[in-house]
Amino acid sequence: MIKAVLVLNTQGKPRLAKFYEFRPVEKQQELIRNVFSVLCSRAENVSNFVDAESIYGQDARLVYKHFATLYFVFIFDSSENELAMLDLIQVFVETLDKCFRNVCELDVVYNYSKMHSILDEIIIGGQVLETSSTEVIKAIEELSRLEAASNSINLVPKSVSGWRAR
Amino acid sequence: MAGSSIMDNLFQRTLEDLIKGFRLQLVGESALISKAVEEIRREIKSTDLDIKSIALQKLSYLSAIYGIDMSWAAFHVVEVMSSSRFAHKKIGYRAASQSFHEGTSVLLLITNQLRKDLSSPNEFEVSLALECLSRIVTIDLARDLTPDVFTLLSSSKVFVRKKAIGVILRVFEKYPDAVRVCFKRLVENLENSDSQIATAAVGVFCELSSKDPRSYLPLAPEFYRILIDSRNNWVLIKTLKIFAKLAPLEPRLGKRIVEPVCELMKKTGAKSLMFECVRTVVTCLSNHESAVKVAISKIGELLVDPDPNLRFLGLHALSDVAPTHLWAVLENQEVVIKSLSDEDPNIKLESLCLVMAMVSESNVADISKVLVNYALKSDPEFCNEILGSILTTCSRNVYEIIIDFDWYVSLLGEMSRIPNCQKGEEIEAQLIDIGMRVKDARLQLVQVGRDLVIDPALLGNVHLHRILCAAAWVVGEYVEVASNPFELMDALLQPRTNLLPPSVRAVYIHSSFKILVFCLDCCLMQNQEHVSSLDSSNLAVGYSGLVAGKKHTETRDFASCEGPTHDAQNEGFSPQNSMDSSEQLAVQNNAVRIVTQDQTSIATSLEKNNFTLESIVGLLNLIELVLSPLAANPDVEILERARNVLSFVQLIKAEISDNSNQNVDILDKKDAQVSAIVKLMCDAFSDELGPVSLNAQGRVAVPDGLVLNENLDDLNAICGDIELPSSSSFSIGGPHFGTTSDASPFNLPKKEETEPLNESASLLEHRKRHGLYYLPSEKNEITYDDYPPPNDPQKKTNLNDESEDLSKLAGQSLSLKKRPNQTKPRPVVVKLDDGDVVPISVKKPEPRDDSLSGAVRDVLLGSEAKPSSSQSNPSDKSSGTDKKNLSSYHPSEIKENVIGAEMPDQANPNRKSKHHGRHKERRRSPRKTIEGGEHDQRENKKSSHRHNRHKARQGSSSPLNVAPQTPVIPDFLL
DSSP, rough: OOEEEEETTTSSSSEEEEEHHHHHHHHHHHHHHHHHHHHHSSSSSSSSSSEEEEHHHTTTTTEEETTTTEEOOOOOEETTHHHHHHHHHHHHHHHHHHHTTSHHHHHHTTHHHHHHHHHHHHEEEEEEEEOOHHHHHHHHHHHHHHHHHHHHHHHHHHHHHHHHOO | OOOHHHHHHOOOOOOOHHHHHHHHHHSSSSHHHHHHHHHHHHTOOOOOHHHHHHHHHHHHHHHHHHHOOOGHHHHHHHHHHSSSHHHHHHHHHHHHHHHOOTTTTGGGGGGHHHHHHHSSSSSHHHHHHHHHHHHHHHHHHHHHHHHHHHHHOOOOOOOHHHHHHHHHHHHHHHHHTHHHHHHHHHHHHHTTTTOOOHHHOOOOOOOOHHOOOGGGGGGHHHHHHHHOOOHHHHHHHHHHHHHHGGGGGGGHHHHHHHHHHHHHHHHOOOHHHHHHHHHHHHHHTTTTTHHHHHHHHHHHHHOOSOOHHHHHHHHHHHHHHHHTTTHHHHHHHHHHHHTTTOOOOHHHHHHHHHHHHHOOOTTHHHHHHOOOOOOOOHOOHHHHHHHHHHHHHHHHHHHHTTHHHHHHHHHHHHTTTTTTTHHHHHHHHHHHHHHHHHHHHHHHHHHHHHHHHHOOGGGOOOOGGHHOOOOOOHHHHHHOOOOOOHHHHHHTTTTTGGOOOOHHHHHHHHHHHHHHHHHHHHHHHHHHHHHHTTOOOOOHHHHHHHHHHTOTOOHHHHHHHHHHHHHHIIIIIIITTHHHHHHHHHHHHHHHHHHHHOOOOHHHHHHHSOOOOHHHHHHHHHHHHHHHHGGGGGGHHHHHHHHHHHHHHHHHHHHHHHHHGGGGGHHHHHHHHHHHHHHHHHHHHHHOOOOOOOOHHHSSSOOOOOOOOOHHHHHHHHHGGSSSSSSOOTTTTTTTHHHHHHHHHHHHHHHHHTTTTGGGHHHHHHHHHOOOOOOGGGGGGGGOOOOSTTTHHHHHHHHHHHTSSSSOOHHHHHHHOOOOTOOSSSOOBOOOOTTOOOOOOOOOOOOSSSHHHHHHHHHTOOOOOOOOOTTTTTHHHHHTOOOOHHHHHOHHHHHHHHHHHOTTTTOOOOOOOHHHHGGGTSSSHHHHHHHHHHHHHHHOOOOOOOHHHHHHTTOOOEEEOOOOOOOSSSGGGO
16 A cells, blocks of 8 residues: 655655645654655665655655656555556656656646646555556546636636626 | 625635745745735635635645644535535545544534535546545445445446545445445456456455455455456556465465466566565465575576666565575575675665575674674764674574674674774673673673773773773673783773763773772782791781781791792782783783683682782772772762772771781781671672573562552652753663663662762752652662672572572583584573563564454355344444454454365464454354364364364354355365
């Protein structure tokens, strides 16, 4: 089971933090700090695994990937395969890349909500449900359409009724 | 009002604006956050859902990224969730899944909203609700929404169905009775041709089986089919994970899957799948030699891969396989050793683990040598990892693998001198421990201790202080084997000892006390010998002669005898100039000792160390000189000990100087006094210290009137104004004494002792006020023997319980593995019968979700038709209060069911049944009754206790459920 997905930049600022088990916000922040302090001390070209038991508790594993200015971090337990998790990070990043066309940190920063939607298509309740980025993108596009539609439908009546009510 | 709403609407900052603000950073971040939160608090109260939802969105963002509390907005979340517009709904649901938890009170309000959205025709709304449910599901939600999720499990839309499968796991965890409704449909999904649905279903089973594998054995055929048919790597990996859990429970399953797993391992191009195959083989199929061989060849490939991830995992797999197939490690020895210098810290650590796995008593010296060399070259962190693992490995099972303790003790000394060494406490503990346990190692130990305390450069290193403490203790405690007590004394009193923390310095002073007593005792004995060798008629004359020392008024015979002693002393043993010549002498002495193998005899060291009055007087002067300033030291430990020594020195000195102008009769008396005092002190120190049993404290009778259960927290209030030094007690015994002294009621006085003297008035005041006194002084009769404290419990132990004899010999390794080239036998290592090391408590993971596995088993064994009489109160059961239910669902039962029916001749190492068997009366499965007939014949074949018990219980079993059962694992698989 996947326990948490984090995206941090190289300064330690979280860009996305999703926990699949409830954790109080202070704990979340502490965890993010701990993860970053481990990650930033690691050299380039070393393995992508970090011993996470001290950070997250028993049986926790952590893999991360470093892309440009961002760290993508997955924390999970023994029910997942480490290499598969690395692949999953790849899938996630690929999907972002396709969504934002050459994703960079700014896209991640400004599309916070979309990032969540993408992640929710891949993982639900800590379970990996989708590993194909095309499927994810299909779902996301439809989702945005629906969102936009719901906004535009309501925009007119609401403002009109607003005026009328006055 | 409406106007302000419009204004708000027009000028409200969106999430994007907020983020932009953060990026611009015109004001500080925290100021910006508090401003934004203030804004949000205002906006979120708006009746306009647009404004509300945007405010909520901003709040969720701040909460996730900056850790802002959003629990106060819970009700607003519910409002936004229930909006009919999808965009709002999405924001609301996301906020809910982010911030709601078991304790959120408004959770009760959303059940209907969730139900409505779960049955919505819009698949994205369903998806939102499912996603949210997966995060916030509680017992109540699970119970109320199970039917809705159940419906979705067979939804025609893959998009919805796979998510429902993912969510069902969380529902099961909270509400096991959901299994009765949903399990069949979940299993059907396992067989679905759509790979997304199969992925989701296999994932769920992987999670379920990791918690309670036994319940899922009956599904083995389905999993096997997936293993054979599936081409999806994700599914295969998960299936392998499931089999890794199932195979250890059912040996024939292993036989069945070993071939397809090997096939996969050879064929697949995906490294992740290949590695999973390798892991499955090494962890649970390790008795299938051929498979292990294939796996190890694959590991070999991984080890030389340029990708550090694969190298790391290869090493990891190798350490998994090491306990059962050490040859695999030895085969890859070179790569492993080479990996020690890899740039990747993970790889280094893993290879260190493997190297330690290779250690045996024949190669421990060589490996340690290599590792220490690596430690010297490594960065501080890894250096200490290496040292730590050497220390742990060598001390395992009371130094099981160490044969040559002289070597090991020297290694400890060598390790202490490694610049980055921070393992002071561990080395300290082992130095003392070896001293107490291994008599034959003491000579070398004192030698190592001497080298450590004598080196003034080491005193400045903070990390070494603990080691120096142990070294000082060792040289003091075992001074009788020391080559030169005088140089030890010099070392212990050297000026740089003021760099030591007070607790260590106290040990130094006390050790010097021990050495002094030893020297005095030797001096007396030596002269006694002289006297007797002279065949003197009057012992008193001899004595006076010895104390009078250089007085030439003595008989010529005696003087001539004393002469050479003087010379020797003048040459080498004058404390003032002994440093240079002592080295040489120590070497000589050592050589002599090695030749004679006479290690402990006091007589030999007596011969070599000529204790004359002059040297003793020098010693006394030196001590007085060094310790006098410490008599007013603010640290009570130092002060106490320094004063003890000083008053002793003064006592002796007075005796010695007095007798020069006394007549013979008085001399006689005085002399007797000196020797009596020295004798007393010698006796005080002569008791051998040994390891103390962990339970020793328990065997000490609690004195009358002592309330141990009294809350000592009150002491904090009382001692609040008393300044305690950071290192409050000098537990020299390290971890072995820890339990004893910690739990000891004598701790109380010790704490108070540490109070500086100048506060003694206030202390008295305290005692008067709070009625606190030192404990009864029964144990303080020997005033100087209060160190080290754990001695007392140990003595009592011996008195109280004869059976707890401390000196249990542990020569078993000798008889087991005697090597021909072993030149010297392993020395005796003292061990205690009842374990003197902290027992490693092997905690068996208690199956937490007994009710879940029980439910699963019911479904799988086809008894779901049974009226749920025993589960009538689901919430009761899942909260774990219904004991009978819980116990009746214990996994051991299915084991008996399954095994009993299917494999009568399979011996089962079923440990659990023993513990829980007695609870199993409520619900005996019908399988038992069916088995009844087989029992008699089977019993003849094997006399397993389990089956006897099993049969005995049969009478009491009530036929509560009588659903017919089918064999759970079809024969084709087995």
